[in-house]
Amino acid sequence: MERAQRGSFWWPYISNLPQRFNIPVFFTGSEIANLQYAPVIHQVKKRCRALLDLAKEVETVLSKLGTDQQPFGGQEVNASSLGWAMAAVSSRAFQMHNSSGSSRVMLPLIDMCNHSFTPNARIIQQEEKGGTSFVVVAEGNLQAGANILLSYGALSNDVLLLDYGFVESQNVHDFVEMRYDKIMVDAARVAARLDGDGYSQLAEWKQSILEQLNFEGVGVSLQVKFGGTNLVDGRLLAALRVLYAQDSDSVKRKGITELQMWSGSPSGYIIESNVLKTLVAMCALLLGHFPTPITEDEGALKSKELTEAGTLVLEYRIAKKKVLVDCMRGLSRKLQSLERDKF
Ligand SMILES: C[S@@+](CC[C@H](N)C(=O)[O-])C[C@H]1O[C@@H](n2cnc3c(N)ncnc32)[C@H](O)[C@@H]1O
Incomplete structure (x- = not known):
């Protein structure tokens, strides 16, 4: 919805997000088959099906609404735009833990940091009176111009591929x-x-x-x-x-x-x-x-x-x-x- 509204509060953030994501739900059938590994192919197909079902559901709901009730300002919402939103979240959200459990949060700016299993920085979650805040702390001295690298977690290549659209060639968490x-x-x-x-x-x-x-x-x-x-x-x-x-x-x-x-x-x-x-x-x-x-x-x-x-x-x-x-x-x-x- 924010993506459709130029000038909205979140527009500066949304407009800086990648226009497309290289994750397997956007692959062709032969690209998916070429992954050659049945468990991940199964996951990709499951996600594709869920996305298509959601798109159908949204279309049904929207078709019942009058023109003045349309939540997306008349913008077409289909499997492709929903897939974009899903990928934006899966590849950029961070896990937050607090007393009521854990949830995923979007952290603009921090989410510009790439992943490394040997990161040079980490995120610290701070609980304050006004709520939760997140701080990126360097692990040591950083050279000017160095990329700030965070660890996204002990993730297998299946998760990196499905959620983020990249893999690590040396990954001790892969199996x-x-x-x-x-x-x-x-x-x-x-x-x-x-x-x-x-x-x-x-x-x-x-x-x-x-x-x-x-x-x-x-x-x-x-x-x-x-x-x-x-x-x-x-x-x-x-x-x-x-x-x-x-x-x-x-x-x-x-x-x-x-x-x-x-x-x-x-x-x-x-x-x-x-x-x-x-x-x-x-x-x-x-x-x-x-x-x-x-x-x-x-x-x-x-x-x-x-x-x-x-x-x-x-x-x-x-x-x-x-x-x-x-x-x-x-x-x-x-x-x-x-x-x-x-x-
Ligand atoms: C949280 S964003 C990081 C910022 C991203 N580079 C950007 O500018 O949008 C996560 C995305 O960055 C890319 N990325 C992060 N770490 C990577 C890595 N080690 N190798 C390749 N791509 C990576 C992937 O496209 C991933 O979906």
């Missing part, structure tokens, strides 16, 4: 999701050339721990993540340790929390090396699910004909694949140090 299932575990075990029965004969005590880890039974939650400093979801690590374990005692001695930590290996070299090899194979299988290899994407990124959206799509899927490559490297290093410690 690749996998649906834990028996077939995947067995496929990885076979790919890693490991012997054993896998899931075909699961002892009762193993079944019971998998239930405690929410991979079986009621309250099942099958989504696991690869990436970050821990490399893999602790639940997945624990599940594999249980699957490969020979006896229940060494596993039970550790307890469910410890089993999920790298330091909590229950049963010596062979089991832990099987676990690591299976995890490496899982990363390789996940990498193989992407339709193109990183090298091809990196080559495509050099093309001079790329659009802004096309560039972002490539950057996003390269970063996702790098998460898996880094994960494989980290797991291989663990495997090497396990081999060294064996002697």
